[in-house]
Amino acid sequence: MGFLDRLDKGLDPVGPDIMLGTVEDLLNWGRSKSDWYMHFGIACCAIEFMAVNAAHFDLMRFGAIPRASPRQADFIIISGTVTLKMAERIKRLYEQMAEPKYVFSMGSCANSGGPYWEHGYHVLKGVDRIIPVDVYVPGCPPRPEAFLEGMVQLQKKIRHQEIFRKREKMSPEDLKAIEDRKIEMEKQYQDYLADQKLKNQEIG
Amino acid sequence: MAERKDIEIDFGRIEAQRTRLNLGPQHPSTHGVLRLEVELDGEIVTEVVPHIGYLHRCFEKYAENKTYPQVIPYIDRLDYITSMSNEIPYVLGIEKMMGIKVSEKVEAIRTILAELNRIASHQIAVATFGMDAGAFTPFLFFFRDRESILDIFEKLSGARLLYNYIRIGGLMNDLYPSFKNDVLDVINVIRKTNAEVMDLLIDNKIFIERTINIGVLPADVAISFGCSGPVLRGSGVPFDLRRDEPYLNYDKFDFEVCVGKGEMGTLGDSYDRNIVRYHEMEESCRIIEQALKILPDASEDVRSAMPKKVAPKGEIYAKAENPKGELGFYIVGDGKNKPARIKSRSACFVNLSALPAISQGSMIADLILILGSVDIVLGEVDR
Numbered sequence: 078m079g080f081l082d083r084l085d086k087g088l089d090p091v092g093p094d095i096m097l098g099t100v101e102d103l104l105n106w107g108r109s110k111s112d113w114y115m116h117f118g119i120a121c122c123a124i125e126f127m128a129v130n131a132a133h134f135d136l137m138r139f140g141a142i143p144r145a146s147p148r149q150a151d152f153i154i155i156s157g158t159v160t161l162k163m164a165e166r167i168k169r170l171y172e173q174m175a176e177p178k179y180v181f182s183m184g185s186c187a188n189s190g191g192p193y194w195e196h197g198y199h200v201l202k203g204v205d206r207i208i209p210v211d212v213y214v215p216g217c218p219p220r221p222e223a224f225l226e227g228m229v230q231l232q233k234k235i236r237h238q239e240i241f242r243k244r245e246k247m248s249p250e251d252l253k254a255i256e257d258r259k260i261e262m263e264k265q266y267q268d269y270l271a272d273q274k275l276k277n278q279e280i281g
Numbered sequence: 282m283a284e285r286k287d288i289e290i291d292f293g294r295i296e297a298q299r300t301r302l303n304l305g306p307q308h309p310s311t312h313g314v315l316r317l318e319v320e321l322d323g324e325i326v327t328e329v330v331p332h333i334g335y336l337h338r339c340f341e342k343y344a345e346n347k348t349y350p351q352v353i354p355y356i357d358r359l360d361y362i363t364s365m366s367n368e369i370p371y372v373l374g375i376e377k378m379m380g381i382k383v384s385e386k387v388e389a390i391r392t393i394l395a396e397l398n399r400i401a402s403h404q405i406a407v408a409t410f411g412m413d414a415g416a417f418t419p420f421l422f423f424f425r426d427r428e429s430i431l432d433i434f435e436k437l438s439g440a441r442l443l444y445n446y447i448r449i450g451g452l453m454n455d456l457y458p459s460f461k462n463d464v465l466d467v468i469n470v471i472r473k474t475n476a477e478v479m480d481l482l483i484d485n486k487i488f489i490e491r492t493i494n495i496g497v498l499p500a501d502v503a504i505s506f507g508c509s510g511p512v513l514r515g516s517g518v519p520f521d522l523r524r525d526e527p528y529l530n531y532d533k534f535d536f537e538v539c540v541g542k543g544e545m546g547t548l549g550d551s552y553d554r555n556i557v558r559y560h561e562m563e564e565s566c567r568i569i570e571q572a573l574k575i576l577p578d579a580s581e582d583v584r585s586a587m588p589k590k591v592a593p594k595g596e597i598y599a600k601a602e603n604p605k606g607e608l609g610f611y612i613v614g615d616g617k618n619k620p621a622r623i624k625s626r627s628a629c630f631v632n633l634s635a636l637p638a639i640s641q642g643s644m645i646a647d648l649i650l651i652l653g654s655v656d657i658v659l660g661e662v663d664r
């Protein structure tokens with residue numbers, strides 16, 4: 078796939094080994110094959126993630142290596158029920174990660190609140206309310222195979238990204254749109270928190 | 282050459298300063314989302330305050346809003362490593378309230394599944410405890426073998442982790458044909474791996490030196506905290522609900538209650554708690570073998586005793602010996618199809634409460650091991 082394919086085709090047995098491609102391709106290819114992750118295991122899904130990580134499913138063959146610190150991680154895996162008490166911490170961890178960064182939401186709880194969507198007065202209904210999610214893996218808990226499929230999807234996404242689109246070169250409209258979106262998300266989150274607080278009071 | 286002078290330096294008095302350290306909620310070795318506020322004097326822990334509630338998932342609220350059978354999936358999610366065992370006290374309690382009698386076969390199956398789940402849970406406990414001590418290989422061994430237990434559960438219930446298999450008055454469905462052989466195979470595999478892990482980890486001098494004499498929990502303290510399960514038995518108290526207040530058909534089986542003996546260090550240290558779990562796996566294998574013998578071969582309708590309407594009246598406290606300790610449900614029914622109230626007594630929460638007492642005065646590096654030896658699951662602590 079991708080970069081190496083091109084190399085194979087262009088390889089001449091006697092001539093010089095020349096391969097044409099953009100630097101971006103090369104970087105993306107490298108990035109997609111060595112994404113280091115920070116695992117933020119919260120609940121049951123974390124146990125399935127441990128199974129993914131262990132010998133039977135062996136996540137490391139995708140080049141994913143666990144890091145304990147958000148500053149060294151390329152993507153963060155949120156696996157489990159995100160409670161309101163936890164939400165702030167997750168947001169802070171996400172902000173500590175270096176760009177480019179990705180978010181992996183594992184399980185129904187992180188996707189949408191899962192089994193706790195209805196009366197869960199202390200459960201955030203989806204981690205995408207506080208941080209932008211790149212890959213959603215459905216299931217309660219997702220099968221390890223489903224998780225690996227998500228991993229492949231993430232690699233695909235990384236491979237087709239434009240990393241050299243510098244912010245300086247962006248049009249003012251685009252920049253403004255990004256800023257607006259940030260403010261909007263922040264507002265949504267605050268509204269949601271306030272909303273939840275009100276509801277909790279009602280419940281007593 | 283200049284004459285050498287003795288130089289006297291006055292360093293003054295170095296003030297001992299207490300450090301406050303936050304461990305978690307995001308920390309790879311807190312076994313979940315537990316936050317420990319630790320006060321340190323140099324390297325010595327002077328105070329530990331566990332902060333919980335990061336995984337409060339409103340279990341009791343849900344129990345009030347769902348019908349009796351619908352509560353079972355939420356009970357699975359309390360202690361998500363031991364779902365099969367979790368379902369048993371709840372189901373037994375409601376069956377007792379409604380006067381339902383289940384068949385011999387159903388009881389035998391429940392016992393086998395509960396014991397298989399106990400093995401799976403203890404495998405994780407011993408594996409992660411080894412990992413806390415720096416041993417990664419046993420983790421891989423145990424997780425490899427745990428897969429074969431999960432395969433059996435998956436063939437039965439369709440799920441790998443959260444089963445919803447044991448129902449009020451019966452089971453979700455009957456056994457599949459090769460169940461007995463599968464279980465026997467799994468037992469063989471487990472025994473083999475356990476022998477390997479004994480050589481690799483448990484009998485390893487480094488591991489022993491690392492885990493003895495830390496986190497000593499004397500028997501009287503354990504009892505006064507209300508600890509149960511391997512934490513209590515590790516302190517040398519032979520208390521096991523399976524033997525002392527038999528439920529299902531445990532009274533028919535011959536098995537030993539493993540207790541810590543303090544053979545390496547002090548009685549009730551981290552090593553003892555771990556070794557109790559290790560030996561319990563073997564006892565579980567023995568129970569499963571005996572249960573397989575009395576398991577009737579003929580296929581029967583395991584759903585025959587399931588009631589059409591579940592609306593018990595009255596209140597009951599039902600308990601069972603879970604891998605982590607005594608899990609109890611206090612169920613209040615008022616004749617409607619939804620419970621009026623369910624309170625769960627979770628072993629992990631109670632066992633965790635003993636942590637501040639046993640980790641005081643230990644080294645900061647040992648704190649993680651002590652926490653690992655208590656073996657908590659935050660889903661059950663916070664509920």
Ligand code: SF4
Binds near residue numbers: 122186358
């Ligand atoms: S999605 Fe299901 S398995 Fe995952 S954390 Fe939520 S309840 Fe647990």
